[in-house]
Amino acid sequence: MRMQAVSQENIRAFREAIQQSTRIAVVGHTHPDGDALGSCTALSLWLAGRGKAVSCIFPDTPADNLLFILSPDVKYVYFDADASAAEAAIRACDLIVQLDCNHFSRTEGLEPFLKASTARKILIDHHLNPDRESFDVVFSTPEISSASELLYWVLKAADGDFSTSPSAPLEMTEDLSCRAQSRHLMTIGTALMAGMTTDTNNFANSVFPSTFQMASELIAAGVNRDALLQQLYSSYRENRVRLMGYMQYEGLKVLPEGAAYMILTKDIMSRFDLREGESEGLVNVPLSIGAVKLSVLLKEDDGHFRVSVRSKKGTSAQQLAVRFFHGGGHENASGGKLFIGPDIANAQAAEAYVSNALKTFLG
Ligand SMILES: [Mn+2]
Numbered sequence: 001m002r003m004q005a006v007s008q009e010n011i012r013a014f015r016e017a018i019q020q021s022t023r024i025a026v027v028g029h030t031h032p033d034g035d036a037l038g039s040c041t042a043l044s045l046w047l048a049g050r051g052k053a054v055s056c057i058f059p060d061t062p063a064d065n066l067l068f069i070l071s072p073d074v075k076y077v078y079f080d081a082d083a084s085a086a087e088a089a090i091r092a093c094d095l096i097v098q099l100d101c102n103h104f105s106r107t108e109g110l111e112p113f114l115k116a117s118t119a120r121k122i123l124i125d126h127h128l129n130p131d132r133e134s135f136d137v138v139f140s141t142p143e144i145s146s147a148s149e150l151l152y153w154v155l156k157a158a159d160g161d162f163s164t165s166p167s168a169p170l171e172m173t174e175d176l177s178c179r180a181q182s183r184h185l186m187t188i189g190t191a192l193m194a195g196m197t198t199d200t201n202n203f204a205n206s207v208f209p210s211t212f213q214m215a216s217e218l219i220a221a222g223v224n225r226d227a228l229l230q231q232l233y234s235s236y237r238e239n240r241v242r243l244m245g246y247m248q249y250e251g252l253k254v255l256p257e258g259a260a261y262m263i264l265t266k267d268i269m270s271r272f273d274l275r276e277g278e279s280e281g282l283v284n285v286p287l288s289i290g291a292v293k294l295s296v297l298l299k300e301d302d303g304h305f306r307v308s309v310r311s312k313k314g315t316s317a318q319q320l321a322v323r324f325f326h327g328g329g330h331e332n333a334s335g336g337k338l339f340i341g342p343d344i345a346n347a348q349a350a351e352a353y354v355s356n357a358l359k360t361f362l363g
Pocket of ligand 1: 035036100126146147199
């Protein structure tokens with residue numbers, strides 16, 4: 001099986017760029033999710049296995065519940081924790097590989113340094129409308145589950161037996177109560193499986209025949225999917241479950257037009273002592289209602305709301321995000337922002353804005 005998007009020409013250019021470079025920056029997007037962490041970790045391990053000096057750079061520190069995807073064999077740099085280290089790593093590199101984001105702007109504070117860099121640049125991404133002009137080699141496939149899956153096919157085409165290197169066998173510890181132990185066993189295959197699993201919401205969305213094939217091959221190679229699922233979906237704190245219940249009971253608004261929205265304010269987050277990453281998946285819940293085809297979650301941040309949009313097939317989450325929330329992403333899963341000041345007068349005005357946006361969009 002060969003992914004169509006992984007052309008021989010692109011693979012040749014990918015191989016050549018890596019051969020000709022010694023210091024490589026692997027870059028992911030702001031508020032890194034499982035796919036960003038999984039794909040960037042997997043590529044960093046693969047490059048390190050080929051003797052490259054690699055820095056894996058993110059605009060901000062990952063959420064606690066995703067830290068298990070990190071590998072102790074990778075050097076991570078977070079712009080929010082150490083801006084000068086991130087800048088230095090980008091300045092020093094002779095190759096940049098950006099994963100799981102279609103535009104420099106998705107890297108927030110890293111953007112000016114990436115733009116200024118004269119290093120060769122490779123993009124490996126599955127979002128709509130990639131910024132092709134800014135990259136020398138572009139792997140862009142919107143019809144795929146995740147950046148992790150796309151990277152899997154790229155690495156397979158570039159290096160047939162990558163899944164057994166650098167550290168076989170692919171396995172996670174059975175003792176999942178010990179995060180340090182499971183981190184130690186994070187491998188290329190497990191990182192890619194983690195990224196694909198989170199982006200498909202455990203095989204619920206954006207799943208293609210190639211996705212099952214990747215999963216099948218990785219499980220055959222020894223990736224422990226049970227351990228992965230335990231970490232991803234059965235290791236939350238009680239606070240999250242109570243917050244999810246509260247939001248569904250008190251916070252959910254359903255419009256007759258076939259849309260639903262929820263607003264997660266700072267007040268609610270502090271009442272439930274909610275941490276970054278703990279509202280993951282909440283935006284999907286309203287889509288379980290038959291009449292709801294579009295779901296929006298607003299999450300209050302400093303000076304703006306972070307917006308998540310999900311839709312059923314036939315309704316475009318992406319168009320809503322582009323038209324009303326300065327965002328975009330995938331057809332049925334997009335994100336954006338709602339700015340206090342430019343878009344709405346104050347935080348209390350968010351509800352009227354989102355309600356009107358949904359009515360206009362579906363009306
Ligand atoms: Mn992704």
